[in-house]
Structures are given as structure tokens and as C-alpha cells.
Amino acid sequence: MRVVIAEDLHLLREGLVHLLRAHGFEVVAAVESGPELLKALTEERPEVAIVDVRLPPTFTDEGLQAALEARRRVPGLPVLVLSQHVEQLYARELLADGSGAVGYLLKDRVLNAHQFVDAVRRVADGGTAMDPEVIAKLLASKARNEPLGSLTPREREVLELMAEGRSNAAISQRLFLSESAVGKHTASIFGKLALAPSDDDNRRVLAVLAYLNAAQAG
Amino acid sequence: MALVLAALAEAVATVAGAMSLILVYGLGMVFLLTPVVRMHRVLTGLARSRAWAWSGIRVPEPYDPPPPPPVLQPDGWYRSERTLYKTPTVPAWNMRWKWMFADPATWRDMLWLALDPFVSGVLGLLPLLLIGCGVATPFLWHPFAAPLGLAVAAAGVLAAPRLLQAHARWTVLLLAPTARTLLAGTMRHLARTRTEAIDSQSAELQRIERELHDGAQARLIAMGMTLGAAEGLVRDDPAAAKVLLARAREASATALGELRRVVRGIHPPVLAERGLGDAVRALALDSPIQVTVEVDLPVRPEPPVESAAFFAVSELLTDAAGQPGAERVLIDISHQGAALRVTITGDGDAEPSEEVRHGVERRLASFDGVLAVSGVPGSPTTLTLDLPYALTHTITDKAPKMPGWKVFLVVFGWSLGWLPLFPQGLVSMVFKLSGTEERAWFLALHVPEPFQWPVIVFMICLGAVMIGMAATIPLRHSRERWLAEATPHRLWLER
Numbered sequence: 082m083r084v085v086i087a088e089d090l091h092l093l094r095e096g097l098v099h100l101l102r103a104h105g106f107e108v109v110a111a112v113e114s115g116p117e118l119l120k121a122l123t124e125e126r127p128e129v130a131i132v133d134v135r136l137p138p139t140f141t142d143e144g145l146q147a148a149l150e151a152r153r154r155v156p157g158l159p160v161l162v163l164s165q166h167v168e169q170l171y172a173r174e175l176l177a178d179g180s181g182a183v184g185y186l187l188k189d190r191v192l193n194a195h196q197f198v199d200a201v202r203r204v205a206d207g208g209t210a211m212d213p214e215v216i217a218k219l220l221a222s223k224a225r226n227e228p229l230g231s232l233t234p235r236e237r238e239v240l241e242l243m244a245e246g247r248s249n250a251a252i253s254q255r256l257f258l259s260e261s262a263v264g265k266h267t268a269s270i271f272g273k274l275a276l277a278p279s280d281d282d283n284r285r286v287l288a289v290l291a292y293l294n295a296a297q298a299g
Numbered sequence: 300m301a302l303v304l305a306a307l308a309e310a311v312a313t314v315a316g317a318m319s320l321i322l323v324y325g326l327g328m329v330f331l332l333t334p335v336v337r338m339h340r341v342l343t344g345l346a347r348s349r350a351w352a353w354s355g356i357r358v359p360e361p362y363d364p365p366p367p368p369p370v371l372q373p374d375g376w377y378r379s380e381r382t383l384y385k386t387p388t389v390p391a392w393n394m395r396w397k398w399m400f401a402d403p404a405t406w407r408d409m410l411w412l413a414l415d416p417f418v419s420g421v422l423g424l425l426p427l428l429l430i431g432c433g434v435a436t437p438f439l440w441h442p443f444a445a446p447l448g449l450a451v452a453a454a455g456v457l458a459a460p461r462l463l464q465a466h467a468r469w470t471v472l473l474l475a476p477t478a479r480t481l482l483a484g485t486m487r488h489l490a491r492t493r494t495e496a497i498d499s500q501s502a503e504l505q506r507i508e509r510e511l512h513d514g515a516q517a518r519l520i521a522m523g524m525t526l527g528a529a530e531g532l533v534r535d536d537p538a539a540a541k542v543l544l545a546r547a548r549e550a551s552a553t554a555l556g557e558l559r560r561v562v563r564g565i566h567p568p569v570l571a572e573r574g575l576g577d578a579v580r581a582l583a584l585d586s587p588i589q590v591t592v593e594v595d596l597p598v599r600p601e602p603p604v605e606s607a608a609f610f611a612v613s614e615l616l617t618d619a620a621g622q623p624g625a626e627r628v629l630i631d632i633s634h635q636g637a638a639l640r641v642t643i644t645g646d647g648d649a650e651p652s653e654e655v656r657h658g659v660e661r662r663l664a665s666f667d668g669v670l671a672v673s674g675v676p677g678s679p680t681t682l683t684l685d686l687p688y689a690l691t692h693t694i695t696d697k698a699p700k701m702p703g704w705k706v707f708l709v710v711f712g713w714s715l716g717w718l719p720l721f722p723q724g725l726v727s728m729v730f731k732l733s734g735t736e737e738r739a740w741f742l743a744l745h746v747p748e749p750f751q752w753p754v755i756v757f758m759i760c761l762g763a764v765m766i767g768m769a770a771t772i773p774l775r776h777s778r779e780r781w782l783a784e785a786t787p788h789r790l791w792l793e794r
Contacts (some may be wrong), residue, residue, distance in 0.1 A: 142573060165559065166562070166568045221585075
């Protein structure tokens with residue numbers, strides 16, 4: 082699988098390259114600045130890009146802007162954004178086009194190589210990978226919201242994992258439940274939040290994220 | 300009329316003041332000074348408010364700030380210079396009279412009070428006299444008397460407001476603060492805000508040091524120890540070593556989390572990456588209550604201003620969100636010229652506590668910013684942060700240009716000034732003095748004999764004025780510009 086990496090810290094960039102190569106990815110470009118990233122994304126057309134938010138030359142949100150611009154030019158280009166901190170604001174911007182294939186994770190998540198590679202694969206396949214911290218923030222700011230309040234604790238756990246971008250199978254593994262039990266929970270959640278049920282994992286996640294986002298904006 | 304009455308009252312006060320001054324100095328009755336000065340200040344205060352109410356001229360108070368109350372020393376005494384007192388009464392009184400005595404405004408007040416009865420008398424009686432004369436004149440039974448009298452009376456009526464203005468100017472002359480007093484006030488303000496800025500800076504640094512020391516540093520040590528233990532175990536008990544390694548990884552994640560929190564407290568990443576508007580938006584998204592943010596900023600303010608504004612908003616928002624009954628907050632970030640204005644309107648019941656308000660004011664003070672709280676209990680409270688020079692760096696770049704009419708005058712003076720000065724003025728003068736018959740095109744020599752000299756003098760003056768004007772206008776303008784540029788707009792950055 083062809084990957085483009087953008088990260089300005091040499092050590093971390095090399096680390097990512099090694100990690101991904103060890104898991105069978107082909108790193109086609111490892112760049113360190115915003116303009117280089119945009120060029121690599123539009124020319125190389127990788128199957129997935131791993132992008133740091135803060136990049137030279139401005140050291141602001143150069144990486145995020147380049148990723149968003151690349152996704153405007155190449156709709157649906159899978160991008161996994163890494164950052165030292167997560168913000169609902171950036172998550173909303175990434176999810177705004179509603180086409181999926183985005184990830185937004187704390188850099189800490191790289192420490193757990195297995196989960197990280199899993200997230201990269203999910204994004205490359207058109208899924209989403211949202212950092213649990215973003216989801217926690219989204220849920221926290223919606224805590225006073227009526228329908229969310231009516232969820233049982235177990236349903237809330239399922240919702241959190243679902244919002245992170247996990248499939249029913251992954252959720253059942255994480256929570257030590259049977260897959261059919263998870264299916265029941267998700268159906269109940271969708272009923273309570275008045276969302277159209279869907280069997281497609283990705284569409285389902287996007288619906289949940291859109292729900293969490295929209296209510297906040299309103 | 301009122302002016303005359305006021306003048307009478309002042310005359311009485313002046314006499315009383317003069318008497319007491321004689322008592323104070325002649326008989327050493329110093330205790331009379333404070334009440335007399337107090338009375339003077341009340342009277343001049345009335346004069347100041349009169350100038351504002353009658354003529355719309357604002358006369359600020361020039362007095363030095365009152366001395367702080369005496370401080371109880373650890374040994375239980377109050378010290379005033381080299382004497383110790385049991386109660387604060389005497390040292391407080393000492394400080395008070397010295398404060399009044401040393402303030403030049405006290406003496407300017409006295410001078411004004413002594414002179415004002417005459418000034419007010421003249422200015423107040425003049426229209427009354429005019430009107431009186433005007434009304435009396437028709438009784439002289441002269442044919443011109445009636446219209447003349449009417450004219451005089453009308454002049455009296457018309458002059459009254461001008462005379463009030465003149466009186467207000469006179470009040471400004473002695474009762475407004477002098478440039479020196481104003482400068483002293485500015486110095487005091489700067490010294491205070493600088494001290495506060497330094498204090499809060501060092502408190503911040505201490506807080507950060509403590510957070511790093513107790514948080515991330517301690518965790519890294521624990522992590523190192525766990526890794527060391529794992530190293531020892533790796534050959535004999537790989538399973539246990541694996542558990543320890545997993546624990547070390549968890550500890551590193553926690554340390555990262557804590558560092559992230561510390562960084563957020565120093566300078567939030569969104570603020571660095573996106574500026575004030577989006578940083579406040581991010582803040583709003585994380586807030587437990589519903590916050591609407593509206594931003595209208597053409598440029599980013601300087602980083603220190605941005606940071607101060609952000610933390611001020613953050614503190615106020617946290618406070619507003621914590622109030623009982625708070626559900627909605629509207630934050631509006633806008634600019635007016637060089638000023639950055641943030642208004643926070645919440646539907647909570649209470650205003651921010653004294654502590655929060657003071658903290659925010661301290662943050663803003665180094666940038667000459669202020670916090671205004673408005674609203675009555677039970678209705679939405681609006682907090683307004685005003686940073687008057689936040690965006691100056693974008694606006695002063697356009698140096699004040701000379702207005703068009705001034706440019707015209709300069710060009711006009713330089714290009715045509717020589718015409719009246721030399722040929723029409725000086726050359727005709729030489730011709731006139733030497734008695735030459737030749738009159739050529741010199742205007743002065745063509746006019747009748749008695750007007751020749753006046754025309755020559757007029758021409759010379761006209762030319763001199765035109766050239767002088769053309770020379771001085773740019774000089775004056777560049778001086779104003781230089782002064783404007785030399786005055787630091789961003790005191791906090793360009794030291």
C-alpha cells in the first residue's frame with residue numbers, strides 16, 4: 082500500500098517510515114513541509130497520507146491546510162492527520178465534506194503500533210479513525226443533550242467506539258461482547274438518536290459523527 | 300446670573316481660605332489646612348462640573364492619588380517617618396496634609412479661587428450690564444436711542460454663551476491637570492502595570508515549573524525505573540518484562556497527556572496555529588454550555604495581545620459557564636480602528652467574581668486594556684474587553700499624509716511667492732526710491748501717488764507670507780509626524 086508521510090521532526094519521520102515499512106506499506110514520499118506535501122499528494126496520489134498538523138514554513142496548521150486542499154483537488158483522498166493535541170474544531174473541518182476516509186489521531190497513538198497501523202488501514206479503506214479524546218470531547222459537550230442522556234452506559238461505550246471508526250466486529254472484541262449483542266446495541270442507539278440505520282460500517286460512523294457535530298453547531 | 304452668584308460664593312470661600320491660610324502659617328494652626336483644602340476641592344469640583352454642564356468643556360481632576368492608609372508594622376506600631384504611633388490616626392493625618400501640601404494642584408486651586416470672583420464678576424456682569432443699558436437707552440427719547448438700545452441688548456444676550464465659554468477656558472487654564480501632572484499620572488500607571496505584568500509573569504513561570512516538576516518529570520523518572528526493571532528481567536522472566544514494558548508505555552502516554560495540559564496553559568496550540576478567532580471557537584466547542592462565536596478580525600493581533608485576550612476570554616467563559624442557570628453565551632470578537640473588542644454576553648444570573656475580574660484586568664492592564672461589566676441583576680450580563688492598541692501595527696504603517704489643501708498651499712507659495720516679493724515689491728521699491736521714470740509692469744507705480752507705498756509694502760508682505768508659508772507647512776507637518784512616530788504605540792513591545 083502506497084503511503085505519503087509529512088512530518089517535520091526527523092526522528093519521528095524516520096520512526097514512522099520504519100514502522101510502516103515493517104508492516105508492509107510502501108512509503109513513496111516522506112516530506113517535511115506544507116508545499117512539499119501538497120505536491121506529493123497531488124502528484125503521487127498515494128493510497129493513504131499521514132500528515133502532521135504543524136509543518137514548516139509557517140509552523141501553524143500548514144499540514145492540515147495542505148491535506149484539506151489536497152482533498153478538495155482529489156476528493157476522497159485518504160488522509161490520517163496526526164497532532165500533538167486534538168481539537169474538535171479541526172475534526173469538524175476534516176469531516177465537513179462527509180466523504181469519509183479521514184483520520185485524526187494524537188501522536189501518542191503511534192506508540193501502540195498495532196492499533197496505529199490498524200487505523201491507517203481503516204482510513205485507506207475509506208473508513209474513519211477518530212481519536213478517543215476527540216470523541217470524548219464531542220460527547221462531553223453534548224452531555225446535556227436529551228437523546229444522548231437516555232443512552233445506557235453500555236450503549237454509550239458502544240457509541241464512543243463506533244464514533245472512533247470501529248466496526249461491529251472490532252467493538253465486540255473490545256467490549257468482550259458477541260457481535261449480535263453489539264448489533265442490538267447499535268440498533269438501539271440509532272433508534273434513540275433518530276438516525277437512519279445502515280449496515281455499512283463507514284456510513285454508520287459518518288452518521289454518528291455528523292450527529293455529534295451538527296447538534297453542537299446548532 | 301448663576302455665574303455671578305457662584306462668584307460671590309467663591310469670594311466668601313476665598314476670604315475664609317485666606318483667613319485660614321493666615322492662621323495656618325501665621326499661627327501655625329496646621330490642622331486647619333486639610334479642611335480648607337477639602338472645601339477648596341469641593342468648590343473647584345463644582346466649577347469643573349459647571350464647565351462641563353454649561354459649556355461642554357471637560358476639565359479633568361488634576362490631584363495626586365491619595366496616600367495609602369498607614370500599615371501596621373509587625374511590632375504593632377504605626378510608623379510615620381521616624382516616629383512610632385499606637386493608632387493610625389496621626390500618621391494618616393500627617394500623610395494626608397503632606398499629600399495636599401505637596402500637590403501643586405492645591406495651590407492652583409487657591410489661585411483660581413482667589414481670582415475667579417473678579418473674572419466671574421466681569422464675565423457675568425457684562426451681559427447683564429449690556430442688557431440693562433439696552434433696556435434703559437430708549438428712555439433717553441433720542442431718535443437713534445431705541446434701535447441702538449435694542450442692538451446693545453441683543454449683543455448682551457448673544458454674548459452670554461460666549462462669555463460662559465470664555466469662563467470655562469479660564470477654568471481649564473488653572474484647574475485642569477498640567478502636562479507635568481498628566482505625565483506623572485502616566486508614569487504611575489506604567490509603573491503599576493509593569494509591576495503587575497512582571498508579577499504575573501513570574502507567578503505563571505512558577506506554576507509551570509511546579510506542574511512540570513510534579514507531573515511530567517516525575518512520570519519520566521517512574522518510566523525510567525520501570526524500563527530499568529524490565530531490562531533486568533528480560534532474560535530470566537520475559538513475561539514479567541513484557542508487563543513492565545507495557546506499563547512504561549502507559550506511563551509515557553500519561554506524561555505526554557500532562558505535557559499537553561501544561562502546553563495548553565502556556566500557549567494553546569490552536570491559538571498559535573489559527574489565531575484568536577479559531578482559538579475562541581475551539582474553546583467554545585469544548586465548553587459545557589452552548590457558546591456562539593462571531594469573529595470579525597481582518598488581521599491577527601501581535602502574539603502577546605492575542606494570548607492575553609485569549610486567556611481573558613477563557614477565564615470569563617469558564618466563569619460564565621459555571622454560573623447557575625447559564626445556558627447560552629454569545630462571544631463577539633470585532634475591531635474598531637486599532638482597538639480589539641470582545642464582548643461576552645451570558646444569560647447567567649451573576650456577574651464574574653471580584654477575583655476573576657481582577658485576574659482578567661491584570662492580564663489586560665499591560666496592554667492598556669480594560670474590562671467593562673454592564674447589566675442589571677436578573678438580566679443578561681455583558682462583559683466587554685477593550686484593547687485599544689491591539690491592531691496598531693497594521694494601521695500606523697500608513698504614515699499620516701499631508702492633506703491636499705496643504706500641498707496646494709505649498710506649491711502655490713513656492714511657485715508664485717516670488718512674484719509679489721521681488722518684481723512687484725522690492726524692485727518697485729528700488730524704482731520708487733531712485734525716482735526712475737520707467738514704470739514697466741510694476742503695479743505699484745501705476746496706481747495714484749498716495750497708494751504707491753502701501754501697495755509696495757503690501758506686495759512685499761504678501762510675497763514674504765507666501766514663501767514663509769510654503770517653507771513652514773512641511774516642516775510643521777513632518778514635526779507632527781515625527782512626534783506621532785516617536786510616541787510608542789506599542790509600549791509593551793518596543794522597549
